[in-house]
Amino acid sequence: MDAFSSKDMALRAQKKILSSMATKSSVQMFIDDTTSEILDELYRVSKEYSGNKPEAQKVIKDLIKIAVKIGLLFRNNRFSAAELGVATDFKKKLHQGAMTAISFYEVDFTFDKAVMEELLTSCRDLLLKLVHTHLTPKSHGRINHVFNHYSDPELLTKLYEPGGAFRPNLTKICKGLNKLVEDGTI
Secondary structure, three states: OOOOOHHHHHHHHHHHHHOOOOOHHHHOOOOOHHHHHHHHHHHHHHHHHHOOHHHHHHHHHHHHHHHHHHHHHHHOOOOOHHHHHHHHHHHHHHHHHHHHHHHHHHOOOOOOHHHHHHHHHHHHHHHHHHHOOOOOHHHHHHHHHHHHHHOOHHHHHHHOOOOOOOHHHHHHHHHHHHHHHHHOOO
């Protein structure tokens, strides 16, 4: 079994960022267990699909760094009213994406890679718009890296293949997404 843990990586990223921005509100920013489990499954899918462990780790590391940075910006009230509107649009699109992912999982042979690819691309574009003035081009590159990786039509097709090798991973991902949707997290 692989010793990689997104929870440990998230904690390291938070420590690094929080060391320079240690405030009460930023310390409360943590990735919960459900999200961590989803990230672990996404890592396993990426690693198996690409056959490249360092690349799979980099994608998840980039995802965690972006999530933590945006969380810190939000908790420290760095977004304008207009940007908060973009954040609301992003959350709605993310919710729509989660519901679509779950629906495609629950009903075999309904998966449409173009729909999922479009949802992920829309999420990426909204996120880039949200952080345009707050994060560096390097962080923008991380956002592109994560979304380009997971919106790969071949990866999505293999992930949603009924009875395919990734079905157990997809089951865990969708169970986690369902819990986050029910909890109102996304």
